[in-house]
Amino acid sequence: MRTGEIDGLQWKDIDFVNKTIKVKQALSRNELKELKTESSYRDIDLIDRVVDVLQEHKKSKHTTSTFVFVNSKGKPFCYPVVSRTIWYPTLDAAGLRHRNPYQTRHTYATLLLASGESPEWIAKQMGHSTTTMLFRVYSRFVPNLTRRDGSAFEHFLNNGGR
Structure with missing residues (x-):
C-alpha cells in the first residue's frame, strides 16, 4: 500500500x-x-x-x-x-x-516478482492499471527476469515444463 x-x-x-x-x-x-x-x-x-x-x-x-x-x-x-x-x-x-519508507513498497513488488507471482496479480495488488510499470521499474532487480543466456528456458524444459 x-x-x-x-x-x-x-x-x-x-x-x-x-x-x-x-x-x-x-x-x-x-x-x-x-x-x-x-x-x-x-x-x-x-x-x-x-x-x-x-x-x-x-x-x-x-x-x-x-x-x-x-x-x-x-x-x-x-x-x-x-x-x-x-x-x-x-x-x-x-x-x-x-x-524512504516508501521503498518498502518497492521491496514488496520486487520480492513478489522474484518469488514467481503473476505480474498481473502483482500490478493489481500495487494499484497499477497494467504490468508496464512493474517491468520497467522492478525487473532489473529480479535475476530470474533479467537472464539473457537462455538458461532459464533450458531449466524449464529440463524440468518438464515446471
Whole structure:
C-alpha cells in the first residue's frame, strides 16, 4: 500500500474472513481523501501471516479508533511523523542506511516478482492499471527476469515444463 493508504486504513476495510483489504481512501494532512486513479481503488489479497498479525494488532490496541494504525492518543498515524520518530531511528539502530519508507513498497513488488507471482496479480495488488510499470521499474532487480543466456528456458524444459 502507499503511505497515505496505510495511514487512512480503517478496520472496516479489512475483511478477515475473505483475507482482503479494500483500499478506498488515503489520509493526507489529517484529512481522508479520494485516491488519485481508478486503479488505486482495489482489493488487496492478504496472506495468512498478514491476517494473523493484523488480528493480533487489533487485539492489542486499547482504543476505539476506527483507524488501524494509531498513535498513543488514538489518532491515525501520519507518514512524516512516523518517518521521523520511528522509521529513521529504527534504521539507525539496525545500522542500515537511510531510505524512504516508501521503498518498502518497492521491496514488496520486487520480492513478489522474484518469488514467481503473476505480474498481473502483482500490478493489481500495487494499484497499477497494467504490468508496464512493474517491468520497467522492478525487473532489473529480479535475476530470474533479467537472464539473457537462455538458461532459464533450458531449466524449464529440463524440468518438464515446471
